[in-house]
Amino acid sequence: MQADFRQLCADHGIAMTHQRQVLYEVMQGMEGHPSPEEVYALVKKKVPAVSLATVYKNIHLFVESGIFRKMSMHHGSVRVEMNSEDHHHMVCSKCKAITDIGEKELGLSPTQRRLSDGFLVERYSVDVIGLCAKCQKA
Amino acid sequence: MQADFRQLCADHGIAMTHQRQVLYEVMQGMEGHPSPEEVYALVKKKVPAVSLATVYKNIHLFVESGIFRKMSMHHGSVRVEMNSEDHHHMVCSKCKAITDIGEKELGLSPTQRRLSDGFLVERYSVDVIGLCAKCQKA
DNA sequence: TTATCGGACGATAATACTTATCATCTTTAA
DNA sequence: TTAAAGATGATAAGTATTATCGTCCGATAA
Ligand SMILES: [Mn+2]
Ligand SMILES: [Mn+2]
Ligand SMILES: [Zn+2]
Ligand SMILES: [Zn+2]
Numbered sequence: 175m176q177a178d179f180r181q182l183c184a185d186h187g188i189a190m191t192h193q194r195q196v197l198y199e200v201m202q203g204m205e206g207h208p209s210p211e212e213v214y215a216l217v218k219k220k221v222p223a224v225s226l227a228t229v230y231k232n233i234h235l236f237v238e239s240g241i242f243r244k245m246s247m248h249h250g251s252v253r254v255e256m257n258s259e260d261h262h263h264m265v266c267s268k269c270k271a272i273t274d275i276g277e278k279e280l281g282l283s284p285t286q287r288r289l290s291d292g293f294l295v296e297r298y299s300v301d302v303i304g305l306c307a308k309c310q311k312a
Numbered sequence: 313m314q315a316d317f318r319q320l321c322a323d324h325g326i327a328m329t330h331q332r333q334v335l336y337e338v339m340q341g342m343e344g345h346p347s348p349e350e351v352y353a354l355v356k357k358k359v360p361a362v363s364l365a366t367v368y369k370n371i372h373l374f375v376e377s378g379i380f381r382k383m384s385m386h387h388g389s390v391r392v393e394m395n396s397e398d399h400h401h402m403v404c405s406k407c408k409a410i411t412d413i414g415e416k417e418l419g420l421s422p423t424q425r426r427l428s429d430g431f432l433v434e435r436y437s438v439d440v441i442g443l444c445a446k447c448q449k450a
Numbered sequence: 451t452t453a454t455c456g457g458a459c460g461a462t463a464a465t466a467c468t469t470a471t472c473a474t475c476t477t478t479a480a
Numbered sequence: 481t482t483a484a485a486g487a488t489g490a491t492a493a494g495t496a497t498t499a500t501c502g503t504c505c506g507a508t509a510a
Contacts, residue, residue, distance in 0.1 A: 191458065192505090193459075194458090211496090227498080230497065231459090231498090250495085251495085251497085252497085264431045273429070275427060281422070282436075284420050284440075286419055289440060290417055291444070292444075293402045293411070293413075293440070293442055293444055295442040296441050297441050298420075298439070298440055299439040299440075300439075301438075301439070302433055302436055303433075304431055304432045305434070306429070307430035310430070327476090327486065327487070328477080329476075330476095347467095361489070362488085363488065363490070364489095365470090365488085365489070366488060366489070368468065368469075369487085388466085390467085
């Protein structure tokens with residue numbers, strides 16, 4: 175409800191606006207790794223006058239304030255990560271399809287917290303490059 | 313020498329041209345993950361009339377024919393991977409610096425060859441997200 | 451509730467990166 | 481040597497993203 179989003183904005187130190195709320199709700203309802211254009215298309219249905227620039231600005235704002243996570247690799251454009259579970263990605267080297275794979279299922283659990291040159295680890299992001307089932311047939 | 317590059321081209325089924333040879337040699341002498349513009353700047357010193365389009369076209373050609381490997385993630389532009397060793401990357405979440413880290417040093421050796429949905433693994437690419445030593449001080 | 455002010459909005463220009471086009475030149479293979 | 485195929489350089493076009501700016505909205509205090 176609206177009060178929840180108002181609180182979320184307050185928690186993250188950003189102002190609450192109608193466009194932001196619609197954007198947030200639309201994004202919540204999306205799966206996978208939507209592009210700004212895809213988000214824009216859906217927001218426009220509820221707020222026809224919305225500008226693409228506003229969508230870009232607020233996606234960045236959401237990402238910077240930690241509400242959503244960016245996921246730009248392997249796509250030609252910026253994407254937002256809508257899967258909030260700990261997971262990694264399988265990338266088909268032929269058709270470029272990107273599929274989530276859970277941390278457990280991947281069977282990799284890195285533990286080192288500090289690496290060479292004093293690099294402090296926040297998290298690991300694994301891309302498994304290979305062939306999806308569909309592309310193996312062809 | 314020239315004969316070597318001629319042979320390399322023959323092996324990969326591409327024509328041997330002066331621009332390609334200079335491009336190849338310049339790239340061989342670069343480290344890290346150079347951008348097309350960086351490569352272009354150096355090639356221009358030896359072949360002043362070279363076009364940026366030619367650099368782009370031949371970088372793609374080299375990547376497609378397996379002479380070099382693409383490494384585009386995390387940068388705003390296409391990059392080429394000049395480190396031919398098996399390695400992964402440490403990405404600083406603050407300054408965006410990208411540093412190579414050897415497979416052994418990372419201490420991760422994934423072995424699964426097949427994952428969910430029948431995905432056939434070719435290789436793993438690990439990005440370690442965190443803070444570089446420099447950014448930890450600030 | 452209303453006034454005020456800083457931030458957010460929408461329209462659109464500008465930028466950065468990359469690719470397409472095309473006339474000319476070079477390489478390859480016969 | 482020659483003809484076909486392919487490569488080059490100049491430049492236009494395309495795509496994604498960001499900057500600019502005048503107007504409007506929303507948070508705060510009177
Ligand atoms: Mn994902
Ligand atoms: Mn590298
Ligand atoms: Zn595929
Ligand atoms: Zn850093």
